[in-house]
Amino acid sequence: MLRQLRALARVPATLAVLCAISAQSGQGVPVVHAATTWDIDAPAENADEHIEINAFLPSVITINVGDTVRWTVEDAHTVTFPGATGNPAALPQFVPGEPFPNGRVSGAGFSPIGTEGPYDGASLVSSGRLVSRDNPLFSLTFTAAGVFRYLCLVHVGMSGTVVAVPAGAALPETPAQVQARGQAEATAILNNMRAGAQTVVLADAAAPSGTAVHTVAAGISNGSGGSATRFAPAALTVQRGDLVAWELTDPLDAHTITFTSGAPVPDFVEVVPQPDGTVLFAQRAELFGPAGGTTYTGVGLFNSGQLLGGARGRIAFVAAIDAPAGTYQYVCLIHPEMSGTITVTE
Numbered sequence: 001m002l003r004q005l006r007a008l009a010r011v012p013a014t015l016a017v018l019c020a021i022s023a024q025s026g027q028g029v030p031v032v033h034a035a036t037t038w039d040i041d042a043p044a045e046n047a048d049e050h051i052e053i054n055a056f057l058p059s060v061i062t063i064n065v066g067d068t069v070r071w072t073v074e075d076a077h078t079v080t081f082p083g084a085t086g087n088p089a090a091l092p093q094f095v096p097g098e099p100f101p102n103g104r105v106s107g108a109g110f111s112p113i114g115t116e117g118p119y120d121g122a123s124l125v126s127s128g129r130l131v132s133r134d135n136p137l138f139s140l141t142f143t144a145a146g147v148f149r150y151l152c153l154v155h156v157g158m159s160g161t162v163v164a165v166p167a168g169a170a171l172p173e174t175p176a177q178v179q180a181r182g183q184a185e186a187t188a189i190l191n192n193m194r195a196g197a198q199t200v201v202l203a204d205a206a207a208p209s210g211t212a213v214h215t216v217a218a219g220i221s222n223g224s225g226g227s228a229t230r231f232a233p234a235a236l237t238v239q240r241g242d243l244v245a246w247e248l249t250d251p252l253d254a255h256t257i258t259f260t261s262g263a264p265v266p267d268f269v270e271v272v273p274q275p276d277g278t279v280l281f282a283q284r285a286e287l288f289g290p291a292g293g294t295t296y297t298g299v300g301l302f303n304s305g306q307l308l309g310g311a312r313g314r315i316a317f318v319a320a321i322d323a324p325a326g327t328y329q330y331v332c333l334i335h336p337e338m339s340g341t342i343t344v345t346e
Contacts, residue, residue: 298323
């Protein structure tokens with residue numbers, strides 16, 4: 001999601017050296033006697049199948065105090081630890097601001113908060129979403145025992161937990177076993193979505209006036225932690241004057257319904273260079289908000305605006321299709337690979 005946002009890279013903190021592990025008799029795996037690095041993945045979309053894994057893999061790990069956890073963030077996610085006083089609700093991704101009229105600019109939740117390195121669980125720390133494919137790492141070294149929950153500010157409900165136990169305590173898994181479990185969780189999510197994404201069938205209806213209403217799923221999820229960035233059905237045929245209702249079935253992701261009427265698809269977020277050499281991430285009002293009214297005539301920009309994740313049965317956007325006979329493509333600006341067509345007959 002928002003692949004263009006990977007434009008900036010951050011240099012991760014120096015990672016702890018993986019030292020030798022001494023054997024120990026008794027329960028559990030060998031005790032880790034020196035700082036160890038543990039890996040968690042926040043993977044990119046499965047591009048061939050248009051399936052996002054909106055999960056930290058694995059979602060729960062147990063480490064020793066003094067160990068480092070390293071996240072590989074390959075998509076538009078954040079790794080955000082609220083700490084004792086942090087309030088994730090006060091960390092918006094975008095807030096009102098220039099350079100575009102009535103536009104928005106990146107907010108507190110978009111950029112990094114705090115620093116990589118030692119973390120005692122008390123402070124608010126966030127990776128931000130400025131992680132590039134060339135340098136996707138974010139790491140923290142845990143200096144206190146406790147149960148530390150973290151979340152992604154982009155995808156509501158995406159969370160993970162780090163359990164830090166005293167240094168030298170026996171652990172249930174080795175780093176290699178944790179990585180294997182994460183890969184198994186990813187495979188399970190993909191397989192679950194492969195099965196579930198094929199079975200979404202929404203019933204059409206009729207308006208009180210007798211006008212036909214065609215229902216389309218905007219994004220698909222079955223609660224497994226995956227999101228299919230698809231419209232279902234992807235191709236729809238309607239009569240001129242019919243209504244189309246787009247239903248959000250995915251609680252994790254946001255989407256738009258955007259007709260450009262043959263014009264190039266605009267960037268949902270633009271990178272605007274500043275005089276001091278920095279860049280500003282900005283959004284145009286007609287892209288994050290609605291444009292074109294409620295009737296599509298086949299010309300100009302017609303946009304639902306950003307539709308936040310919902311639940312099965314929630315209609316998010318309804319449009320009357322009053323365009324001349326022909327086939328019209330629409331897209332999700334947040335996921336440009338997500339497109340559908342409406343063919344209009346007289």
